[in-house]
Amino acid sequence: KQEVTQIPAALSVPEGENLVLNCSFTDSAIYNLQWFRQDPGKGLTSLLLIQSSQREQTSGRLNASLDKSSGRSTLYIAASQPGDSATYLCAVSSGNTGKLIFGQGTTLQVKP
Amino acid sequence: DVKVTQSSRYLVKRTGEKVFLECVQDMDHENMFWYRQDPGLGLRLIYFSYDVKMKEKGDIPEGYSVSREKKERFSLILESASTNQTSMYLCAHRGAFTRETQYFGPGTRLLVL
Numbered sequence: 121k122q123e124v125t126q127i128p129a130a131l132s133v134p135e136g137e138n139l140v141l142n143c144s145f146t147d148s149a150i151y152n153l154q155w156f157r158q159d160p161g162k163g164l165t166s167l168l169l170i171q172s173s174q175r176e177q178t179s180g181r182l183n184a185s186l187d188k189s190s191g192r193s194t195l196y197i198a199a200s201q202p203g204d205s206a207t208y209l210c211a212v213s214s215g216n217t218g219k220l221i222f223g224q225g226t227t228l229q230v231k232p
Numbered sequence: 233d234v235k236v237t238q239s240s241r242y243l244v245k246r247t248g249e250k251v252f253l254e255c256v257q258d259m260d261h262e263n264m265f266w267y268r269q270d271p272g273l274g275l276r277l278i279y280f281s282y283d284v285k286m287k288e289k290g291d292i293p294e295g296y297s298v299s300r301e302k303k304e305r306f307s308l309i310l311e312s313a314s315t316n317q318t319s320m321y322l323c324a325h326r327g328a329f330t331r332e333t334q335y336f337g338p339g340t341r342l343l344v345l
Binding site: 154156217220 | 236263265272274275277280282288290322324326329330331333334335336337338339341
């Protein structure tokens with residue numbers, strides 16, 4: 121059974137710092153891995169999608185990497201800003217329906 | 233812009249009531265999903281549908297049913313609401329292929345008294 125773990129559960133950093141969020145999964149048979157952002161009380165916004173054949177994806181200050189063989193992904197946020205404060209969720213798509221299995225999320229606070 | 237509409241942002245119902253949560257997408261996508269999100273448990277899949285009138289159980293289908301009469305609309309039904317169904321409900325959709333992105337709605341926060 122696929123399990124997804126995110127470490128740390130919470131993170132607080134000063135503005136301007138570069139930071140890394142971690143995601144691990146137990147079964148390497150995935151179609152893709154997706155990083156989402158969730159603001160309090162809101163839905164999920166897709167940030168980056170990495171296909172199983174890819175190693176990384178970039179969007180602006182965000183860079184996500186995928187090491188399928190070791191079951192790990194990282195989300196790198198450069199030059200963090202207070203507006204980056206949110207919960208970041210990692211999810212893998214697997215099984216013949218491609219349903220998403222989510223981690224518990226990392227809640228990030230960027231202090232001005 | 234991708235648009236996913238959920239019928240209500242907040243809903244308060246009484247135990248035993250029948251509750252309908254609706255989700256509408258405008259991307260003509262085949263696959264639609266209902267999740268619930270609870271503190272400490274994360275997001276869990278309740279049901280999904282891969283085509284009109286087609287549905288499959290997710291990880292926690294007990295106490296729920298779904299309806300998909302039209303491609304753009306996917307309804308989650310709580311036949312007899314209970315307090316343990318108080319939660320945030322999120323709808324999502326995706327195109328035909330597993331490699332595609334899932335798009336999420338804004339969520340409905342349901343309180344069952």
